[in-house]
Amino acid sequence: MNKIWWKILAAVLVIYSTIAGLLLGVPRLAILNETIRNLYFHVPMWFAMIVLFSISVFYSIKNLNSQNETDDLKAVESANVGIIFGLLGLVTGAVWAKFTWGQFWSFDPKQNFAAISILLYCAYLILRNAIEEEQKRAKISAIYNIFAFPMMVVLLFVLPRLQDSLHPGNGGNPGFNSYDLDSRMRMVFYPACLGWILIGYWIYTIKFRIRNLQNQAQQF
Amino acid sequence: MKRILSILAFLTLFVQNIFAQNNEIEMADxxxxxxxxxVVVICIVxxxxxxxxxxxxxxxxxxxxxxxSGPKN
Structure with missing residues (x-):
């Protein structure tokens, strides 16, 4: 993945989705109005976060197998970048909620659980900082990460569906894809998701390379 | 009958007034x-x-x- 083509692809997809997302036609819906275009910006943040956390848990499992320090560093850095994307998703969601639901934070199950799942990963970083010894830190934090990942999935995709929520896709509230996400929106939404996921992965590789250099500098 | 009618008229006026107020309260931010x-612009920003x-x-x-690493190179 050291090639440049996918970085260019990411840039092109994100630029395309921003321009087409603002210009192409969308369904005319009450209350939502033009904010339906936020689908191209708010939702890909969460997809990028989930992909980054998946990378994180993948390297955590790998680290438990191999005891390799680079795997541990990859797990931390992808979790780090994932938290940034999660925070961006939370803030854009709050702004969107202000103008459609009426409040920035209405203690909606989806909002609460999303915040909790980000806090879970903040706890992962705090746990790492609390342990001095490297081998022990890698092992304990990898195990924590393996538990945090399914918790995040349950908090984001299972629990909100069991309650009444204003968020589309929850509590008998149909998601966009059931009837609103028509073919026009799909043409922007899928490239937007892929583009932002690639951007997230790109930032993660840069973060990892910096961490790797720092690590080498410390050892010598 | 007259009284009922007048009450009804008063009520309809009252209700209309409420709706009118609602229209005014609408925050035209x-x-x-x-x-x-x-809102989309804010989110992109x-x-x-x-x-x-x-x-x-x-x-x-x-x-x-x-x-x-500067001095070494």
Whole structure:
């Protein structure tokens, strides 16, 4: 993945989705109005976060197998970048909620659980900082990460569906894809998701390379 | 009958008044103008600001690394 083509692809997809997302036609819906275009910006943040956390848990499992320090560093850095994307998703969601639901934070199950799942990963970083010894830190934090990942999935995709929520896709509230996400929106939404996921992965590789250099500098 | 009619008239006026007030209370913020398109603009700006701030922090880290490894090269 050291090639440049996918970085260019990411840039092109994100630029395309921003321009087409603002210009192409969308369904005319009450209350939502033009904010339906936020689908191209708010939702890909969460997809990028989930992909980054998946990378994180993948390297955590790998680290438990191999005891390799680079795997541990990859797990931390992808979790780090994932938290940034999660925070961006939370803030854009709050702004969107202000103008459609009426409040920035209405203690909606989806909002609460999303915040909790980000806090879970903040706890992962705090746990790492609390342990001095490297081998022990890698092992304990990898195990924590393996538990945090399914918790995040349950908090984001299972629990909100069991309650009444204003968020589309929850509590008998149909998601966009059931009837609103028509073919026009799909043409922007899928490239937007892929583009932002690639951007997230790109930032993660840069973060990892910096961490790797720092690590080498410390050892010598 | 007359009294009922007058009460009804009063009520309809009252109800109309409420609706009229509701229309006035409607917050015509600039953010809600143009079909709330500025909400989308805010969200894009938030994402860009967040990622750019993150890039600056990464840049700072690279600078520190360059400074530490500078004399050797």
């Amino acid at each position: 600039h953010l809600r103008a143009e079909g709330k398109i500025y 938030i994402i860009l600001l967040g990622l750019l701030a993150y890039l600056f922090s990464l840049d700072k880290k690279v600078k520190m690394l360059e400074k530490n």
